[in-house]
Amino acid sequence: MAIRVAKAPADERKLSFWHKLYIPPILSGLSYTLRKLFQKKFTVEYPEEPIELGPEFRGRPVLVEENGQERCVACGLCARVCPPFAIHMQAAETDDPKERYPAVFEINMLRCIYCGLCEEVCPEEAIVMSPEYDFVFSSREEAVYTKERLLVPKERLAPRLKWLAKMRNPQFGKYYRFRVTNNIHSVKAREMVRQGQETV
Numbered sequence: 001m002a003i004r005v006a007k008a009p010a011d012e013r014k015l016s017f018w019h020k021l022y023i024p025p026i027l028s029g030l031s032y033t034l035r036k037l038f039q040k041k042f043t044v045e046y047p048e049e050p051i052e053l054g055p056e057f058r059g060r061p062v063l064v065e066e067n068g069q070e071r072c073v074a075c076g077l078c079a080r081v082c083p084p085f086a087i088h089m090q091a092a093e094t095d096d097p098k099e100r101y102p103a104v105f106e107i108n109m110l111r112c113i114y115c116g117l118c119e120e121v122c123p124e125e126a127i128v129m130s131p132e133y134d135f136v137f138s139s140r141e142e143a144v145y146t147k148e149r150l151l152v153p154k155e156r157l158a159p160r161l162k163w164l165a166k167m168r169n170p171q172f173g174k175y176y177r178f179r180v181t182n183n184i185h186s187v188k189a190r191e192m193v194r195q196g197q198e199t200v
């Protein structure tokens with residue numbers, strides 16, 4: 001039986017004499033490394049050096065605290081939309097104008113997938129994605145964040161709240177004549193806009 005020897009493909013790369021010596025490619029690689037050494041560095045020495053993240057980053061979800069209390073009106077939309085059922089809440093009544101508040105509000109950070117859907121559906125901008133990304137737990141119980149641990153003053157969340165206002169408004173404007181007040185669902189925030197006050 002005849003044994004066939006496969007032919008080398010016609011387009012096989014022909015190495016020149018210098019390439020066969022391997023010296024020019026090595027020199028070109030070294031010069032590339034040398035040039036990169038003196039360029040601006042994009043890496044950071046984490047965790048010694050903190051990472052600055054923009055307002056579009058989705059870190060752990062937090063509850064917005066305003067005037068010493070949560071903005072949340074315990075409507076339950078966030079818990080309903082959360083894909084991995086990470087949110088647990090119990091509503092209670094209050095004498096405040098908002099009428100309802102969450103007596104219990106917990107997020108299981110082991111379940112949370114940082115999708116941001118809770119933030120998207122919240123009519124009060126009461127739950128937002130914070131820039132916090134480095135948090136650790138030593139037990140499953142510790143990973144369940146209670147309302148006290150979730151509350152963050154709105155001043156600290158101002159970049160994200162402003163970014164949300166900026167990103168949401170043009171989307172709504174695509175489908176009907178946009179007015180800022182149309183995109184403000186809470187009675188309290190509408191009143192603030194009417195009085196010419198900032199809502200974020």
Ligand code: SF4
Binds near residue numbers: 083085107111116118
């Ligand atoms: S970010 Fe997503 S997974 Fe996490 S609590 Fe919100 S809806 Fe649930």
Ligand code: SF4
Binds near residue numbers: 073075077
């Ligand atoms: S959607 Fe907003 S207002 Fe409603 S329960 Fe969740 S955090 Fe509270």
